[in-house]
Amino acid sequence: MYSNILRHPGPTPIPKKVQLAMNRDMMSHRSKEFVHLYRETTNRVKPIFGTKQEILLIPSGGTAALEAAAVNSVTAGEEVVVITVGAFGNYFVSICEKYGFHVHKLEKPWGEACTAEELAEFLKPLSNIKAVFATYNETSTGILNPIEQLAKVVRAQTDALFIVDGVSCLGGAPAEMDKWGVDILVTGSQKAMMLPPGLALLSISDRSWKVIEENKAPSYYLNLLSYREWAEKGMTPNTPAVSLIYGLSAVCDLIEEEGGFSETVARHELMKNMVRESMKALSIGLLTLDEYASPTITAILTPEGLDTGAFLGHLKKKYHLDFAGGLGHLQSKMFRFGHMGYCFPSDVLQAVSLLEAGLQDFNYEFNAGAGVLAAQKVFLEAQKK
Numbered sequence: 609m610y611s612n613i614l615r616h617p618g619p620t621p622i623p624k625k626v627q628l629a630m631n632r633d634m635m636s637h638r639s640k641e642f643v644h645l646y647r648e649t650t651n652r653v654k655p656i657f658g659t660k661q662e663i664l665l666i667p668s669g670g671t672a673a674l675e676a677a678a679v680n681s682v683t684a685g686e687e688v689v690v691i692t693v694g695a696f697g698n699y700f701v702s703i704c705e706k707y708g709f710h711v712h713k714l715e716k717p718w719g720e721a722c723t724a725e726e727l728a729e730f731l732k733p734l735s736n737i738k739a740v741f742a743t744y745n746e747t748s749t750g751i752l753n754p755i756e757q758l759a760k761v762v763r764a765q766t767d768a769l770f771i772v773d774g775v776s777c778l779g780g781a782p783a784e785m786d787k788w789g790v791d792i793l794v795t796g797s798q799k800a801m802m803l804p805p806g807l808a809l810l811s812i813s814d815r816s817w818k819v820i821e822e823n824k825a826p827s828y829y830l831n832l833l834s835y836r837e838w839a840e841k842g843m844t845p846n847t848p849a850v851s852l853i854y855g856l857s858a859v860c861d862l863i864e865e866e867g868g869f870s871e872t873v874a875r876h877e878l879m880k881n882m883v884r885e886s887m888k889a890l891s892i893g894l895l896t897l898d899e900y901a902s903p904t905i906t907a908i909l910t911p912e913g914l915d916t917g918a919f920l921g922h923l924k925k926k927y928h929l930d931f932a933g934g935l936g937h938l939q940s941k942m943f944r945f946g947h948m949g950y951c952f953p954s955d956v957l958q959a960v961s962l963l964e965a966g967l968q969d970f971n972y973e974f975n976a977g978a979g980v981l982a983a984q985k986v987f988l989e990a991q992k993k
C-alpha cells in the first residue's frame with residue numbers, strides 16, 4: 609500500500625510534475641517541435657553545469673558518458689592520471705585500462721578526498737599527461753572532491769584535459785565548469801536530476817573540442833563530434849530519449865519555481881547539515897569529515913553491535929524506509945543516506961525519525977529524539993536567514 613521512502617543515491621524519487629510531463633504524446637525526433645524542445649531544454653540546463661557550452665544528451669546511463677569522455681579525448685598508449693577515492697573513481701580506472709591508456713592512479717583511502725596539494729605532488733614527475741580524470745562526488749563514500757582547486761592544479765602543471773564525473777551531484781552541488789576550467793563534465797539523469805535512468809548529459813570545453821577533433825581513436829555511438837554536429841541542428845545523431853527530455857524540461861521548471869539553481873544547491877547543503885548534525889547527536893559515526901562531505905549523500909557508520917543488512921532490511925520492511933547499503937569492503941560497516949534531487953528538509957526529518965524508531969526496535973541505547981531535534985534545529989536556524 610505504502611510506497612517506499614527511497615533515500616538512495618539513485619535512482620531517486622521522481623516529482624509528480626516530471627512524471628506527468630514524461631507522459632506527453634510522443635513526437636518525431638526530426639520534427640520542428642523537437643528542435644524547439646531540444647534547444648530550449650539544453651539551454652536551461654546550462655546553469656547546472658555552470659557553462660556557456662552546449663549540453664549534449666546521450667540516451668544512456670552515466671557510464672556511457674564517462675566512456676564517451678575517455679574514448680573521444682585519449683588514444684591507446686597515451687598517459688592519463690585517474691584520481692580515485694572510491695568505487696566510482698574506479699570506473700574511470702577500468703574504462704581507461706580497457707582502452708589501453710597508460711594509467712597513473714592517484715588512489716586515496718575510502719572516505720578521504722583528494723586535495724590540491726596531493727594532486728600537485730603526484731603530477732610533479734609526470735610530463736606527458738593527456739587527461740586527468742576525477743570524480744566530483746564519490747557516491748560510494750559521500751565525498752565531494754574539491755574540483756575547483758584540483759582544476760587549478762591541472763591547469764598550472766599540465767596541458768592535460770580535466771575530465772570530471774559529476775553523475776551523483778550535478779543538480780544538487782554547485783558547478784562552475786567554465787570558471788573552474790573543467791574540460792568535460794558529465795552527469796546522468798537518475799541521481800540529483802530528478803529523472804528516471806536513461807539519459808546522460810555532458811558538456812565540453814573549447815580546449816577539449818580541439819583535442820577531440822584530432823583524436824583518431826574510433827567510436828561510433830559515442831562519437832562526440834557527431835553529437836556536436838547534430839546539436840548544431842537542434843537534434844541528436846540517433847533516436848534520443850524523447851520522454852526523458854520532456855521530463856528534463858519539467859525539472860528546469862521546478863528549479864525555476866524553487867527560485868533558481870542557487871536555491872536548489874542551498875537546499876542540498878541544508879539537508880547535508882541536517883543529516884550530519886543528527887547523526888552526531890546520536891553519537892553515530894560518519895565516514896567523512898565535514899570539510900569534504902557530499903551535499904547529496906551521507907555515508908553513515910553502522911552503530912556498534914548492529915548488523916547492517918538486518919538493520920536496513922528492518923527499516924525497509926517495517927517503515928518502508930529504504931537506505932542504500934555500503935559498497936566494496938565497507939559493505940557491512942556502513943550504509944548510505946541519499947538526500948538528492950526530489951528530497952526536502954521534511955523528508956530528512958522523516959527519515960531521521962524512522963531511523964531512530966529502528967534503533968529503538970534493535971534496543972540500541974541512545975538518547976531518543978536527539979537526532980530529530982538536532983536536524984530540526986539546523987532546519988529552523990536556516991529559516992531565520
Ligand SMILES: *Cc1c(COP(=O)(O)O)cnc(C)c1O
Nearest residue numbers: 669670671696745747775776796
Ligand atoms: C551512478 C554513478 C555512475 C554510473 O552511472 P550509471 O547511470 O549507473 O551508468 C558513475 N559515476 C558516479 C559518481 C555515480 O554515482
